[in-house]
């Protein structure tokens with residue numbers, strides 16, 4: 001087996017020595033890993049390494065990443081750990097380990113890892129769930145054959161409503177019917193909400209990940225005792241209010257700031273929020289979704305205001321640089337009827353709430369152009385093909401003549417794009 005390669009890019013920090021270790025470290029990490037329960041996590045990206053990996057490792061798991069990037073896989077396999085740096089004044093760092101990695105295409109290895117796992121998690125993006133479901137189902141098939149009834153929770157940590165339930169449907173589609181009954185007994189798919197801002201980044205140490213200190217991971221139990229408790233996770237009976245509070249505040253506010261910031265010519269959300277007009281619009285959107293959340297879930301108004309203040313503060317964190325292109329990414333997904341922009345608008349409409357600034361944010365999302373973002377290019381194509389009214393009517397699931405379609409179209413026209 002290969003020795004650990006010391007990584008000079010990882011240095012002494014306020015939190016103490018981390019990372020760079022003499023050869024032998026990976027051997028001790030391997031022993032440590034053998035003594036730990038195993039969690040297999042799909043996606044070694046920003047949130048995978050910057051939140052899920054670190055939380056699971058702290059909770060006592062060996063974390064095996066299922067990844068695509070060969071260089072990242074090589075480094076994770078060799079080093080068996082990586083560093084997380086917190087974007088705060090102290091710049092504290094922590095070492096995350098023991099970890100390992102397998103390529104998504106390696107059926108045999110993946111099946112072996114999943115056969116040994118006590119927990120599966122994902123953070124690949126909602127739109128990538130169909131692409132991992134097949135590989136996951138294949139590996140689960142082998143496990144179900146041999147596991148002697150061992151239960152396995154599978155938690156999709158994605159921004160979206162009930163992502164684990166979505167993954168469940170996709171996985172069952174790929175599992176042979178003969179295994180469905182057993183899979184229903186052994187596999188659970190608890191829905192979850194996760195919150196931590198982890199910008200896209202390039203560091204000299206390619207595994208290092210810089211994150212905001214704030215974090216929240218909530219898992220739904222439906223009233224049942226969870227099979228295993230992950231330290232740092234909050235377990236709740238009903239996830240509904242938690243998801244809506246996060247998605248319609250953090251994610252609606254974030255993308256509103258990004259789309260308004262894009263129109264104003266800014267590059268990062270920090271720059272955008274330093275501009276008073278953009279900040280005022282982002283806040284106005286959150287006042288509108290706040291009224292919806294209070295009406296739907298009976299949240300305390302003062303507590304929700306404090307949540308909004310804290311959220312805007314997190315977006316503007318000067319210790320981070322978060323590009324608008326990340327926050328605005330995949331505008332088709334963000335404009336989906338079940339997502340952060342259109343869903344609160346439709347729910348608010350049902351309750352008779354006026355949401356003019358949210359409508360402006362939707363118009364700004366339609367006007368977002370990024371030739372490097374496939375969904376932005378596709379959205380432009382749809383707008384050309386179907387026209388604004390047609391595209392909006394489809395997105396909102398309402399007739400072209402509907403008041404909401406008309407007023408979002410008017411907001412778009414006012415942008416003069």
Ligand SMILES: NC(=O)c1ccc[n+]([C@@H]2O[C@H](COP(=O)([O-])OP(=O)(O)OC[C@H]3O[C@@H](n4cnc5c(N)ncnc54)[C@H](O)[C@@H]3O)[C@@H](O)[C@H]2O)c1
Pocket residue numbers: 042043044045046047048066067068069104123124125126128131132157158159194195196197198199
């Ligand atoms: N970054 C954040 O601030 C943040 C916060 C909360 C939630 N999220 C959510 O977490 C998820 C991941 O976001 P991210 O910011 O980490 O994105 P990212 O692009 O940094 O990471 C996604 C990772 O998944 C991998 N991936 C994609 N398809 C794959 C496949 N078929 N097999 C294996 N790996 C695959 C990619 O290679 C990438 O490494 C998204 O659903 C996002 O909405 C992100």
Ligand SMILES: O=P(O)(O)OC[C@@H](O)[C@@H](O)[C@H](O)[C@H](O)CO
Pocket residue numbers: 159194195196197198250251254255326327328329330
């Ligand atoms: O990941 P997306 O594309 O759904 O949304 C972009 C950001 O708003 C999002 O990643 C936030 O940073 C995150 O949801 C904070 O918890």
